[in-house]
Amino acid sequence: MVWIEFAILLACILIGSRIKGVGLGVMGMICMLIYTLIFHMQPADPPVEVMLIILSVVSAAAALQAAGGMDYLVRLAEKLLQSRPGQIVFLGRWRLTVLRCSLALRISIIPSCRLSLKFLRANASARSGR
Secondary structure (H helix, E strand, O other): OHHHHHHHHHHHHHHHHHHOOOHHHHHHHHHHHHHHHOOOOOOOOOOHHHHHHHHHHHHHHHHHHHOOHHHHHHHHHHHHHHHOHHHHHHHHHHHHHHHHOOHHHHHHOHHHHHHHHHHHHHHHHHHHOO
């Protein structure tokens, strides 16, 4: 019985991730309905503390975006990456996430990282005479 419930859970997660957007939430709701109506499980209390933490983080990110702070951080990160293109992997993956404490910043500078990597590869191939 546990394996059937686990298989239904995995199926709902996989289908929800394919739908994208709010699809994962909708499939979570469908999975909850299956568990309560077919398997007669009692839903637990909602995790209010977790929901409030998520709400506060999203609100802070929205305030940062509305005030122009995210654009400022992206400009700083872009200058840092362009000034040290040889350390792009170290800077782009670790330092920017830890120092800025924001995965959204890291995701937003991926195009700059790709351009810098192309620049590094072009310079390396020019130096080697290819």
